[in-house]
Amino acid sequence: MGFSLEGVGLIHANGFRALRGIDLRIAPGERVALIGASGAGKTTLLRVLAASLRPGEGRVTLLDGEPWACAPAALRRLRARIGLVHQSPPIPPRQRVVTAVLAGRLGQWPLWKSLASLVLPVDPDGARAALARLDLAERLYDRCDRLSGGQLQRVALARVLYQQPDLLLADEPVSAMDPALSELTISLLNEEATRRGVTLVASLHAVDLALRHFPRVVGVKDGAILFDLPAAQVSDALLRELYAAEGGLPLAGGLRALEPAETAGELPPLRCA
Amino acid sequence: MSTAVRDPAALPRLGWTLVVLVLLWPLLRLTDFHPAALFEAGNLTAMGNFLAGFLPPATAPDFLSLLGKATVETLAMATAGIALSILLAVPLGLVLTRSLSIARLGPGRRGWIGQSLRAVARALLAVLRGVPELVWALLFVRVFGLGAAAGVLALGITYGGMLGKVYGEILESTDARPARALLEAGSGRLAALCYGLLPNAASELVSYTVYRWECAVRASVVMGFVGAGGLGQLMDQSMKMLNGGEAASILVTFLVLVVAADGLSELLRRRLA
Numbered sequence: 001m002g003f004s005l006e007g008v009g010l011i012h013a014n015g016f017r018a019l020r021g022i023d024l025r026i027a028p029g030e031r032v033a034l035i036g037a038s039g040a041g042k043t044t045l046l047r048v049l050a051a052s053l054r055p056g057e058g059r060v061t062l063l064d065g066e067p068w069a070c071a072p073a074a075l076r077r078l079r080a081r082i083g084l085v086h087q088s089p090p091i092p093p094r095q096r097v098v099t100a101v102l103a104g105r106l107g108q109w110p111l112w113k114s115l116a117s118l119v120l121p122v123d124p125d126g127a128r129a130a131l132a133r134l135d136l137a138e139r140l141y142d143r144c145d146r147l148s149g150g151q152l153q154r155v156a157l158a159r160v161l162y163q164q165p166d167l168l169l170a171d172e173p174v175s176a177m178d179p180a181l182s183e184l185t186i187s188l189l190n191e192e193a194t195r196r197g198v199t200l201v202a203s204l205h206a207v208d209l210a211l212r213h214f215p216r217v218v219g220v221k222d223g224a225i226l227f228d229l230p231a232a233q234v235s236d237a238l239l240r241e242l243y244a245a246e247g248g249l250p251l252a253g254g255l256r257a258l259e260p261a262e263t264a265g266e267l268p269p270l271r272c273a
Numbered sequence: 274m275s276t277a278v279r280d281p282a283a284l285p286r287l288g289w290t291l292v293v294l295v296l297l298w299p300l301l302r303l304t305d306f307h308p309a310a311l312f313e314a315g316n317l318t319a320m321g322n323f324l325a326g327f328l329p330p331a332t333a334p335d336f337l338s339l340l341g342k343a344t345v346e347t348l349a350m351a352t353a354g355i356a357l358s359i360l361l362a363v364p365l366g367l368v369l370t371r372s373l374s375i376a377r378l379g380p381g382r383r384g385w386i387g388q389s390l391r392a393v394a395r396a397l398l399a400v401l402r403g404v405p406e407l408v409w410a411l412l413f414v415r416v417f418g419l420g421a422a423a424g425v426l427a428l429g430i431t432y433g434g435m436l437g438k439v440y441g442e443i444l445e446s447t448d449a450r451p452a453r454a455l456l457e458a459g460s461g462r463l464a465a466l467c468y469g470l471l472p473n474a475a476s477e478l479v480s481y482t483v484y485r486w487e488c489a490v491r492a493s494v495v496m497g498f499v500g501a502g503g504l505g506q507l508m509d510q511s512m513k514m515l516n517g518g519e520a521a522s523i524l525v526t527f528l529v530l531v532v533a534a535d536g537l538s539e540l541l542r543r544r545l546a
Contacts, residue, residue: 052457054379068382072375080459090454092472094546103468107459114464163458 002028002199003049003167008058010044018044019055019223026201031193033210033231034203036220037245042203043087045220046171049201050084051075063166080107083165085173089156093145097136100144100155101127104163130158133188149176157185161192168193170202174209182206186213207239208251326517330525337522339507344526347503350421350428350496351489357429358436359482361401365433366440368394372449372470373462394437402434406492410499424501428489439481447474476545480538487534491527 008022018041026032034042047053048060051067060067065078083104091100098121105123106114113122121127124140131137134154144152153176160168170189174182186202186209193200204210210217211231219226219234219242227238243249310316368390371377376384409427417423444466452469460468471478490504497505504523511519 050457052378052453054381068379072381072383075381076375076459076461078459079457083458084454086450086454088450090450090469092448092451092469094472095468099468103455103460104458106455106461106464106468109464111461111463114460115467118467165458 002026002030003060003062005048005061006059008048008055008060010048010053010055010057012044017223019048022058022223022225024218024225024228026199028199029193029197030216031190031200031214032202032216032218033214034201034218034220035205035207035210035242036203036226037243038205040220041223042220043171044223046084046169046201046203049167050082050169051079052084076107080163081166083160083163083168085156085160085170087171087173087175089152091144091152091156091159093143095144097131097142097144097147097155098124098127098140101130101158101162104130104159104161107163126162127158130162131155133161134158134185150178150181153177154185157189164196166198168198168200170200172203172205175205182209190214205250207243207249326515327521327524329518330521331516331518332522336519340504340522340526343502343504343507343523344530346421347490347493347505348530350424350493350501350503351486353425354428354432354489355482355486357425358432358485361429361433362436362440365394365398365437366444367462367466369398369437369441370444370466370470372445372447372452373456373466375456375462378453378456398434398437400434401430402432402438404431406431407495407499410496410501414499419500421496421501421503423499424493424496424503427496428492432485432489436482436485440478443474443477443481444470447477476542479541479545483534483538483541487531490530490534 002025004025005022008019008024009017010019011017022045034045036042044053048055049062051060051062054068063078063081065074067075067078070078099118102117102121102123109117116122128137128140131140131154134157136151136154136158139147139151139155144155147155153173157170157173160170168189173189174185177185186204189200189202190213192198202210202214211234214231216229217231217234218228219238221242226242227234229238239249367373371391374384374387375381376387406427409430410423413423413426417426447470449470451473452465455465455469456462493501493503494505494508497503497507497509500506504526508520508523511517511523
């Protein structure tokens with residue numbers, strides 16, 4: 001249930017070339033971090049992996065199927081098995097948290113069940129359990145416009161946990177959270193992927209988080225892959241080259257951040273922001 | 274000021290403003306628009322005499338009971354017509370909504386099917402609303418004979434065309450990202466509509482529908498000409514008998530209905546906000 005990209009290139013409708021010659025093969029159950037300066041093509045790459053952008057060049061194989069050769073119904077089933085955590089949570093502000101989380105299974109539910117759930121949530125316990133892992137259980141029946149940016153991001157994560165996808169993708173899932181919460185959230189994603197044996201690909205702005213939590217790190221620069229290495233082999237020189245345009249390394253945890261892994265257990269427990 | 278910081282949109286903006294003004298001027302000349310004529314002495318007295326004929330409003334008990342019955346008929350006709358038009362407008366409006374198109378994800382390969390469907394729906398809606406309701410009514414009178422049935426059907430068709438177009442456009446102008454994210458996770462179109470678009474668009478849709486219902490109440494004046502009953506027919510009779518007082522009472526009734534529709538719309542918007 002991994003995926004492979006062969007020679008994938010993509011030019012956006014406005015003529016901007018976002019990806020060029022991407023070769024990436026990820027085995028089932030692998031956990032990979034994407035790092036790189038903003039505008040490097042991380043989001044585009046994740047959207048290609050989510051079967052939401054069709055690249056103009058190259059071949060995409062996801063979960064052992066070729067999404068762009070599939071019939072529409074098969075493509076829909078494939079998409080239901082892929083969960084993408086968006087950078088800005090695509091949740092209508094007027095929606096209640098419970099509805100936003102249950103929406104994770106719309107791809108698996110028949111239409112009548114989806115509509116019935118709008119009248120009376122069909123699985124509030126399931127939604128509550130997903131939220132509880134992010135310490136948001138007590139906000140189950142709140143409206144999403146009453147949450148902070150970081151809380152909304154956790155609701156979006158809870159939606160994907162509830163979806164239980166075979167391919168878990170996350171696009172800067174902690175961009176609105178403070179360092180301690182980011183740490184715990186990234187641990188949670190990794191733990192979920194390991195426990196269910198599914199593939200995890202996350203783009204991260206904070207290099208130290210990527211190096212600490214992911215066995216494999218892919219550096220993206222100008223729409224191409226600069227390096228694809230085990231976390232331990234990512235050198236300072238490579239990082240400096242990756243972020244040459246930004247003039248410094250983006251870190252979540254300050255000066256000590258690049259030192260060897262500390263476990264999340266030493267951090268304060270997850271609290272509701 | 275250097276050329277580098279000049280707003281590139283300023284010149285086109287000025288140009289378009291001038292174009293609009295230049296186009297508007299001959300149109301005003303064409304329609305013989307001389308607002309000063311309103312305030313010439315002779316015209317003022319002529320209007321005054323005409324309006325004085327409406328006073329005082331008729332309050333005779335048997336006329337009021339007639340008025341009450343006609344009001345109920347008009348409300349029934351407007352409501353039935355709007356219900357019919359919603360039946361037409363919802364499916365056509367959904368077909369028009371590009372943000373609910375699954376083939377546009379990627380974009381996929383069979384986008385032309387959806388595009389041609391949308392073009393057909395757009396043309397169909399144009400025909401439905403392009404023919405004035407009076408013409409539809411005159412057509413249906415030949416089938417159903419004089420009476421409310423022809424009026425209801427005519428209202429339903431014309432207003433179906435208007436509602437369908439505006440439903441489509443409201444849904445298009447709503448933030449498309451929530452629905453898109455759901456479609457990308459394998460959800461169907463209707464579920465994506467209910468979970469992704471309606472939370473943001475519901476109050477707008479309801480307010481436009483109530484406004485159209487208000488218009489349908491007024492349109493019943495026209496329906497009076499085909500003997501559809503209601504306030505329109507009563508108005509027709511009063512005007513033919515030059516009974517200004519009765520016409521004034523009918524106008525007051527219209528005013529009350531419009532204010533009531535406004536209140537209803539406000540109430541529903543507040544409930545959905």
